[in-house]
Amino acid sequence: MDDGQAIAIRPATESLLDADIEVLKLSLRTTNVLRLNELHTVRDVTRVPAKKLFVLSRLGRNSLREIVESVNRRGLRLAE
Numbered sequence: 189m190d191d192g193q194a195i196a197i198r199p200a201t202e203s204l205l206d207a208d209i210e211v212l213k214l215s216l217r218t219t220n221v222l223r224l225n226e227l228h229t230v231r232d233v234t235r236v237p238a239k240k241l242f243v244l245s246r247l248g249r250n251s252l253r254e255i256v257e258s259v260n261r262r263g264l265r266l267a268e
Contacts (some may be wrong), residue, residue, distance in 0.1 A: 202260060205231040212258040218251040235261060237267045 209222055225244050227233050228263050233255065234243075242252050243250065259266060 191211070193221055201263070204264070205229065205234065209233060212255070212262075214254055214258060215251070216234065218247070221245070221247045222255075230262075230264070233266070234264050235267050241266070 193236060209219060209230060209232075211230065212219075214222070214232070221244060222228075222233060224246075227236065238252060238256060241247060242249070242257060254265060
């Protein structure tokens with residue numbers, strides 16, 4: 189449903205998106221896998237669809253669930 193209007197992002201959300209993935213409070217294993225795949229900020233993570241995250245080297249189903257839940261708790265979601 190795109191009516192051509194840009195969606196305004198609140199400054200707090202913008203700040204969260206630019207934050208290091210440490211703010212997601214993920215397990216060390218999950219954090220390390222994201223970093224190994226050059227995903228360093230919350231914005232980096234949310235730009236990747238769940239299907240693409242799942243195929244990252246050494247990222248399993250539980251880690252993916254952990255990422256999705258953490259992102260969702262902060263009012264964000266992964267790309268589709």
